[in-house]
Amino acid sequence: MIRIRAALAAAASALLLAACGGGGGSDASGDGPTPVKVSVIPIVDVAPIYLGDRQGFFAEQGLKLELVSAQGGAAIVPAVVSGQVDFGFSNYTSLIIAKSKGLPLKVVAPGAGSTGVRGKDFGGVVVKSGSPIRSARDLAGKRVAVNTLNNINDTTVRASIRAAGGDAENVRFTELAFPDMLAALDKGNVDAVQVVEPFLATALKSGGRLVASNYVDTAPDLTVAGYFTSEKTAAAKPELVKRFTAAMQKSLKYATGNPDAVRKILGTYTKIDPSLTGSLTLPTYPAQVNRASLQTLSTLAVQDGLITKAPDVGELLP
Known part of the structure; x- marks a missing residue:
């Protein structure tokens, strides 16, 4: 929690500086294309933007x-x-936390969502083949790796544990980057890892065993992630936002209709073994954000102590 507060405090300070001296954002000028910088995570969720x-x-x-x-x-x-x-x-948990701290953010396009099918989702909790952990309930008291502490993956893992009738209060979460998780699991440094594709397929091929589909257990048709900007950029450059959103919507639609292209593009920005691309479970790439599922994530953020008061999730949405 301390790391998140520090990051948000730094962001607030940087925002004040940007208001005085201008930020590093792009603007449409000249006759050539407008440069636009987008920060992403090297996972299957962002395949549409690469495809687009x-x-x-x-x-x-x-x-x-x-x-x-x-x-x-x-x-x-x-x-x-x-x-x-x-x-x-x-x-969306990161965005909910930021919004609760007063940071001015605005979602501009959906990103990725759960398939809604337990055992066949693009993310899940994996253990070693010989582990005594057989279900989410058995994760109570265990060491579980997530890519970022106090965020969507540990809150949804807790939701899985509760859904299975376990005690979610004493799980010991460890922060590890997705590419480092499987080695940590193999060495016994953690008891389980929460991974998304392409790391989920890699884990299962290596003998790992899926014990929970945490996104499925959390809410029906959970919208997991999306693309966003600052309220300052949205107000100052509405045409840029409009064009980016239009391109993302077309990219999401294309990815939905061309799953083989999604699998192929992964090799350009991840280190996935090409032999695994056919076994990947792809997320959904929804045209709209499931607002009800965002409300569930907000409720979990309060319940798990990530925030003290839930923000109006409607203020995040377009």
Whole structure:
């Protein structure tokens, strides 16, 4: 929790500086395409933006993308607020936490959602083949790796534990980047890992065993993540936001209709073994955010002590 507060405080300070001296955001000027910087995470969720760039959807809108990789949404929020990047990709819990702290954020496009099918989702909790952990209930008291502490993955893992009748209060979460999790699991440094694709397919091929589909257990048709900007950028550059949103919507639709292209594009920005692409479980790429599922994430954030008061999630949405 301390790391999140520090990051949000730094973002607020950076926002004040940006208000005085201008940020690092792009603007439409000149005859060439407008440069636009977007911070993303190297996971299957963001395949549509890579596909859309390759298909020319952003160029059609007069945009030239620069994609910047980050570990998680909690780190991307300050970069967007301070103007280091124009747009960011984040899970909605990060955005809910930021909004509760008064940070001025606005969602501009959906990103990825759960399939809603237990055992066949794009994210889940995995243990070693010989582990005594057989279900989410058995995670109580165990060491579980998540990519960012006090965020969507530990709150949804807790939701899985509660749904299975277990005690979610004493789980010991460890923060690890997705690429480092499987080695930590293999060495016994953690008892379980919460991973998303392409790391989930890698874990299962290596002998791991799925014990929970935490996104499915949390809410029906959970909208997991999306693209956002700062309220300052939204107000100052509405045309830029409009064009980015239009390109993202076309990219999401294309990804939904072309799953093989999604699997293929992963090799350009992740280190996935090409032999695994066919076994990946893809997320949904919804055209709209499921507001009810955001409300569930907000309720969980309060319940698990990430925030003290739930923000109006409607203020985050377009």
